[in-house]
Amino acid sequence: MSSKPKIRELLNESGCAHSSSKKVACNAPTPGATTGGCAFEGAQISLFPYADAAHLVHGPMTCLGASWETRTTETSWQGRDFTQMGFTTDVNLNDVVFSGEKKLIESIDYIMQHYSPEAVFVYSTCVTALIGDDLDLICKQAAEKYGVPMVPVHAPGFVGGKNLGSRLGGEAVLRNLIGTKEPEKTTPFDINLIGEYNVTGDMWQYSHLLDELGIRILSTLSGDGRVADIRTAHRAKLNVIVCAKSLISLTRKLQERYGIPTISLSFYGKRDTSNGLLSIAEALGDADLIERTKELVAREEAALEEKLKPYQKVFAGKKAVLNTGGNKSWSIASALQDLGIEVVATAVKKATEADREKAREYLGENGVLMMNPGAEQAKLIDERGADLLLAGGRSLYTAIKKRIAFADVNQEKKKSYGGYNGLLALAEDLKNSLENPVFKLVSRRAPWEK
Amino acid sequence: MGEVRHKSNKPLQVNPIKLSQPMGATLAFLGIDSCMPLMHGGMGCTSFTKVFFTRHFCEPVAIQTSAVTDAIAVLDGGDYSIVESVKNITKKVNPSLIGLHTTGLPETKGDDVRGVAEKVEFPLVYVNTPDYEGGFESGWALTCKAIIEQLVEPSSSIDAKKIVILPHVSLQPIEVEKIKQTCESFGFSVYALPDLSTSLDGHLGEKQAALSSGGISVAEIKQLGDATLVLTVGDSMEKCAAVLQEKNPAMRHQHFSHLSGLEASDGLIELLLAESGIELPQSNIVRWRKRLQDAMLDSHFSLGQTRFLVAGEPDQLAGICQSLYEAGGRVAVAIATVDSPQLEKIRAAKVLVGDLEDAEKLAAEYDVIVGNFHCEALAQQLHKGLVTRGFPNWEQVGNALKNDLLYEGGAYFLFECANVAEEWRTHKASSDQCQS
Numbered sequence: 001m002s003s004k005p006k007i008r009e010l011l012n013e014s015g016c017a018h019s020s021s022k023k024v025a026c027n028a029p030t031p032g033a034t035t036g037g038c039a040f041e042g043a044q045i046s047l048f049p050y051a052d053a054a055h056l057v058h059g060p061m062t063c064l065g066a067s068w069e070t071r072t073t074e075t076s077w078q079g080r081d082f083t084q085m086g087f088t089t090d091v092n093l094n095d096v097v098f099s100g101e102k103k104l105i106e107s108i109d110y111i112m113q114h115y116s117p118e119a120v121f122v123y124s125t126c127v128t129a130l131i132g133d134d135l136d137l138i139c140k141q142a143a144e145k146y147g148v149p150m151v152p153v154h155a156p157g158f159v160g161g162k163n164l165g166s167r168l169g170g171e172a173v174l175r176n177l178i179g180t181k182e183p184e185k186t187t188p189f190d191i192n193l194i195g196e197y198n199v200t201g202d203m204w205q206y207s208h209l210l211d212e213l214g215i216r217i218l219s220t221l222s223g224d225g226r227v228a229d230i231r232t233a234h235r236a237k238l239n240v241i242v243c244a245k246s247l248i249s250l251t252r253k254l255q256e257r258y259g260i261p262t263i264s265l266s267f268y269g270k271r272d273t274s275n276g277l278l279s280i281a282e283a284l285g286d287a288d289l290i291e292r293t294k295e296l297v298a299r300e301e302a303a304l305e306e307k308l309k310p311y312q313k314v315f316a317g318k319k320a321v322l323n324t325g326g327n328k329s330w331s332i333a334s335a336l337q338d339l340g341i342e343v344v345a346t347a348v349k350k351a352t353e354a355d356r357e358k359a360r361e362y363l364g365e366n367g368v369l370m371m372n373p374g375a376e377q378a379k380l381i382d383e384r385g386a387d388l389l390l391a392g393g394r395s396l397y398t399a400i401k402k403r404i405a406f407a408d409v410n411q412e413k414k415k416s417y418g419g420y421n422g423l424l425a426l427a428e429d430l431k432n433s434l435e436n437p438v439f440k441l442v443s444r445r446a447p448w449e450k
Numbered sequence: 451m452g453e454v455r456h457k458s459n460k461p462l463q464v465n466p467i468k469l470s471q472p473m474g475a476t477l478a479f480l481g482i483d484s485c486m487p488l489m490h491g492g493m494g495c496t497s498f499t500k501v502f503f504t505r506h507f508c509e510p511v512a513i514q515t516s517a518v519t520d521a522i523a524v525l526d527g528g529d530y531s532i533v534e535s536v537k538n539i540t541k542k543v544n545p546s547l548i549g550l551h552t553t554g555l556p557e558t559k560g561d562d563v564r565g566v567a568e569k570v571e572f573p574l575v576y577v578n579t580p581d582y583e584g585g586f587e588s589g590w591a592l593t594c595k596a597i598i599e600q601l602v603e604p605s606s607s608i609d610a611k612k613i614v615i616l617p618h619v620s621l622q623p624i625e626v627e628k629i630k631q632t633c634e635s636f637g638f639s640v641y642a643l644p645d646l647s648t649s650l651d652g653h654l655g656e657k658q659a660a661l662s663s664g665g666i667s668v669a670e671i672k673q674l675g676d677a678t679l680v681l682t683v684g685d686s687m688e689k690c691a692a693v694l695q696e697k698n699p700a701m702r703h704q705h706f707s708h709l710s711g712l713e714a715s716d717g718l719i720e721l722l723l724a725e726s727g728i729e730l731p732q733s734n735i736v737r738w739r740k741r742l743q744d745a746m747l748d749s750h751f752s753l754g755q756t757r758f759l760v761a762g763e764p765d766q767l768a769g770i771c772q773s774l775y776e777a778g779g780r781v782a783v784a785i786a787t788v789d790s791p792q793l794e795k796i797r798a799a800k801v802l803v804g805d806l807e808d809a810e811k812l813a814a815e816y817d818v819i820v821g822n823f824h825c826e827a828l829a830q831q832l833h834k835g836l837v838t839r840g841f842p843n844w845e846q847v848g849n850a851l852k853n854d855l856l857y858e859g860g861a862y863f864l865f866e867c868a869n870v871a872e873e874w875r876t877h878k879a880s881s882d883q884c885q886s
Binding site for chain 1: 460461462463464465466468469470471472473488491492493494495496497498499500501502504508510514515516517518519520521522523530531532534535536537538539541542553554555558559580581582583585654823824827844
C-alpha cells in the first residue's frame with residue numbers, strides 16, 4: 001500500500017477548532033493573490049531540524065536551491081550538522097522525460113557512502129510527484145540495503161500550503177519512525193515536544209528548566225532532534241505542542257494509538273513561559289512536581305523581574321502597535337505587556353478565530369484588533385499616540401513617516417525571544433529601537449525640498 | 451586557462467550554489483518599472499523566491515504566483531490559473547506589465563503558456579523558464595530576450611546618441627548604474643534592460659512592494675529599437691543582442707564577456723572614445739584608471755601569494771577571475787553553477803561545474819574563497835578567508851551597492867581581496883604558532 005497520506009483526511013482535521021466552520025487556512029489558494037509557502041516548505045520546516053539525518057530533496061533547483069541554510073535551527077548533535085546542508089537530485093529535462101528514479105537511487109547511495117547519516121528523509125516535489133517517481137519503493141529498498149530508516153515525505157508543493165506540509169511531515173514520521181524502537185529507559189515524566197524547531201535556540205531557553213524539574217524530553221519533532229529518539233516517541237507520557245497547530249493531526253493519532261494525551265502551549269514571554277511549565281507539570285499530574293514547578297516559576301519570575309528593572313523606566317507609558325500574523329498577534333502582545341508596554345492595537349487579519357479571541361483577551365476592550373492593518377496602522381499610531389511599531393520590514397516606511405521607533409518582528413529569526421531570557425533579549429532590542437535617533441533623523445527634509 | 455570540467459560527475463548536488471531559471475526570470479522582471487512578476491507554478495516557488503531576494507536586497511520584493519494546486523495541475527492547461535491570476539492582480543494594483551514566467555510544474559504537464567498569454571488582454575510578457583533546465587543566468591537572459599521580442603517596436607531609424615546595455619544577471623544594481631554613467635559621460639543617452647539600478651538599489655521611497663519600484667519603463671523598452679549600439683555584458687547575454695538587431699538591422703552590437711579589470715575597462719573606454727569622437731574621457735575616469743593601476747600594484751604582493759577559490763555564475767566568474775589575475779591573484783579553482791562557453795575563457799587553473807561539496811574536497815588547493823553566503827560555513831570550517839559575492843548574501847547589508855567593475859570598482863575589489871588575504875595569513879600564522 002502506498003504511504004501517501006490522504007490529503008482530504010488531513011484537511012478535515014477533527015482536532016481543528018475551525019473545521020466545523022470551514023474557515024481560514026485550509027482552503028485552496030487564489031491564483032494571483034496568494035502569499036505564503038507550499039507544502040514542501042512546511043514539511044521541510046518540520047523535519048529539517050533532525051541534524052543527524054540527511055534531507056534529500058528530489059526535485060528541480062528552486063525547491064532546495066533557494067531554501068537551504070535559511071533557518072537557524074540549532075543543534076547539539078556532535079556529528080556533521082545536516083540541517084545546514086543541502087542535498088538535491090536537481091532533476092533535469094532528461095529525468096522528467098525518462099524518470100528520475102535512477103538518479104534518486106544513486107543519490108541515496110552517494111549520501112550513505114559519503115556521509116552515513118542516521119536516516120535519510122526523501123522529499124517529493126511537484127515535478128517528481130507529477131512524473132510519478134516511486135519514492136516508497138526506492139526508500140524501502142534502500143532501507144533494507146543500508147539498515148537505517150529511509151523516510152519518504154510526500155508533500156509536493158502543489159498539494160497545499162505550509163501548514164498542510166507540516167502535517168504531511170508529521171504523517172511521514174508517524175508512519176515510518178514512531179514506534180519502531182523502544183527507549184533504553186522510561187521515566188514517569190517523559191514528554192515529546194512537538195512543533196518546537198529550536199529556531200535560534202528557542203528550545204534551549206527553557207529546556208534546562210524542564211531538566212531541573214526532572215521532566216525528560218524523550219523526543220522532539222524536531223528541534224535539536226534525533227532520529228533514534230523520535231522512534232521511541234510512543235512511550236512518552238505527554239505530548240506538548242509548542243506554538244504549532246499544524247501538527248495536531250499527529251498528536252491526535254498518537255493519542256488514539258498509544259493513549260498519549262496532548263497539551264498545547266507557547267514559551268513566549270513571562271506569563272506564557274510560566275503557564276507553559278505549570279501546565280506540563282499539571283498534565284503529568286504529580287503533586288510534588290507541580291509544587292516544585294510552582295517554586296521554580298516563582299524563582300525564575302523574580303530573577304527576571306530583577307533583571308528587567310533597568311528597563312522599567314524606558315518602557316513606562318510607552319504604547320505599541322503590533323502588525324504581524326497568526327499566534328504572534330497575541331503572543332508578542334503578551335510579551336510586550338510583560339515588559340510594561342501598552343499594546344494599543346494588533347493585526348488579526350491573518351489569525352484564526354481562536355487567535356482573535358485570545359488577542360482580544362490580552363488587549364482588553366480598548367485594544368484595536370486590526371482587520372486591515374496596512375491601511376489602519378498609520379491612523380492608529382496618530383490616534384493613540386503610539387511610540388513603537390512592531391511589524392514586518394515593509395511597514396518600516398510607515399514608522400519613518402510617523403517618526404516613531406520601529407522593530408522588525410522577524411528579528412526573532414536571528415535571535416531567540418523565547419522563554420524567560422528571551423524576554424530580556426526582546427527588552428534590550430526594543431530599548432535600542434526606542435533610543436535610536438534614526439527613525440526621526442532619516443526622514444529629514446532634503447536641502448532642496450520646499 | 452586550465453583544465454575545464456563541463457559536467458558534474460555526481461548524481462546529486464550537495465550544498466548547491468546553483469540557482470534556478472525561474473528565479474533569474476523574476477529578477478529580470480524586477481528591473482522594469484511598475485512590473486508584477488507572475489510565476490506560474492506552485493506557490494512555494496514564488497514564496498521561496500520572494501524571501502530569497504527580500505533578504506539579499508533588504509527590500510520589499512513584488513511577485514505573485516498562479517498558485518497551481520494538484521487538482522488544477524491535472525485539469526487545467528494553464529488557462530484558468532493564468533487568466534485568474536491576471537484578474538486578481540489587476541483588481542488590486544495597476545502594473546505597467548505582468549511578467550509571466552513558468553516553473554517546472556506547468557512545463558512538465560505541458561501548459562500552452564504562449565496560447566494563454568495571447569488571450570490575456572493586459573500588457574504581458576511570457577517566457578518559458580522550467581527549473582529543470584538552465585539556471586539563474588539563462589532565466590534572466592531568456593526573459594530579457596522575451597521582453598525584447600514581445601515589446602520592442604521595429605524601427606528603421608537610428609538615434610546616433612542612444613546606447614542599450616544588456617547586463618548579465620550577476621551585476622549588482624550599482625554596477626549597472628556605473629556602466630550607464632560611464633557611457634553617459636561620453637554624451638550618450640543610455641538604457642539598461644533589465645535595469646536594477648533604479649529599482650533594487652536600496653533607496654528610501656514609499657515602497658509597499660505592491661509593484662517593482664523603479665527600473666526601465668515599458669515605454670522606454672518599446673522605443674529601444676532606434677539605438678545605434680547595443681552592448682552586451684556577459685556571454686549569457688550575447689544572443690539577446692541579435693533579437694534586438696532583428697528589430698532594426700541597422701543597429702550595431704558590441705560584446706564584452708565582462709567589464710572587470712584594467713583590460714576590459716580599457717576595452718569599453720576605447721569603444722566609447724571611438725563611438726563619440728571624444729579624445730579624452732572625463733577627468734574622473736582618467737583619475738580612476740590611475741587609481742586602479744596603483745591598486746593593482748599595491749595589492750599585487752599579497753594577491754600574488756594567495757590562492758583563490760571563486761564560486762558563482764559563469765559570467766560572474768569570468769569577471770572576478772580576470773580582476774584577480776591581472777594583479778597576480780592565483781585562482782586555483784573556479785566552480786561554476788552551470789555549464790557555459792564562458793568556462794573555457796576563465797582565468798583559473800581548474801574550472802568545473804559543481805557545488806560546495808566539490809569546494810570542500812579541493813580544500814588543500816586554496817586560501818581565500820570568493821563566493822556567496824553559503825561559502826561562509828565552508829570558510830569557517832576550513833579556516834579560509836572569505837570575500838562574499840554573488841546571490842544570495844543574506845548575512846551582510848549593502849549588497850546592492852557593491853561595485854567591482856570598471857576602473858573604480860576594480861580598485862576597491864582588489865583592495866578588499868588583498869585585505870582579506872592578509873587577515874587570513876595573520877590568523878593562519880598565529881594558529882600555526884599555537885599548534886607548534
